[in-house]
Amino acid sequence: VNQNEHTPTGTIREFVALSVRSINFVMNAFAWIIALALLALALYLLYRWGTANYDYFEQRRxxxxxxxxxxxxxxxxxxxxxxxxxxxxxxxxxxxxxxxxxxxxxxxxxxxxxxxxxxxxxxxxxxxxxxxxxxxxxxxxxxxxxxxxx
Incomplete structure (x- = not known):
């Protein structure tokens, strides 16, 4: 049997393998986006907490x-x-x-x-x-x- 021939089973396997790799790539990318968004949110909240009192003297002139x-x-x-x-x-x-x-x-x-x-x-x-x-x-x-x- 020639391995270069495309059998219906071979193309389905290739399609499934490609689909699984694509889904894994998308899920990994989504996980990174979520992780970066959570990191950005944590840094923003830390900044807001750290600077919350910085209007103290401005309010009192x-x-x-x-x-x-x-x-x-x-x-x-x-x-x-x-x-x-x-x-x-x-x-x-x-x-x-x-x-x-x-x-x-x-x-x-x-x-x-x-x-x-x-x-x-x-x-x-x-x-x-x-x-x-x-x-x-x-x-x-x-x-x-x-x-x-x-």
Missing amino acids: VPYVLPFSAYGRMLTGRLHPVDAAGEGYRVFPEERFSGFFVFRQPGYLIHDPELIKQITIKDFDHFVDHSFNISPELDPFLGRSLFFES
Whole structure:
């Protein structure tokens, strides 16, 4: 029997094999499209979650340092984190205070010495929720500081 001859059975087998390969290709392509769409959705939701608070200072009409500029330069090593925290002094030298972000958390940078005095002396009892708690057993100096005590 000559194998080059096309028998009805041979063409059906070839057709079925080609159809199965085509269906597998389409299913694999569809799976990749779904996977990429889910990845894009996850990245979008992560971005929205990460930037949800970034209108905090805008709503309060407080000048603030854009979070991406400082953190982008910190990640590339062009800006030290201490310099990033104090960037409001450089960007807004005439303001009494400005805003900044530590990831998603907004914070205030006080520029005016009189405002610092008012906050640390007169209004200090209104600021009971400090950002950091340092144990006096671990660090006797900072653990007893007014700014870090529990």
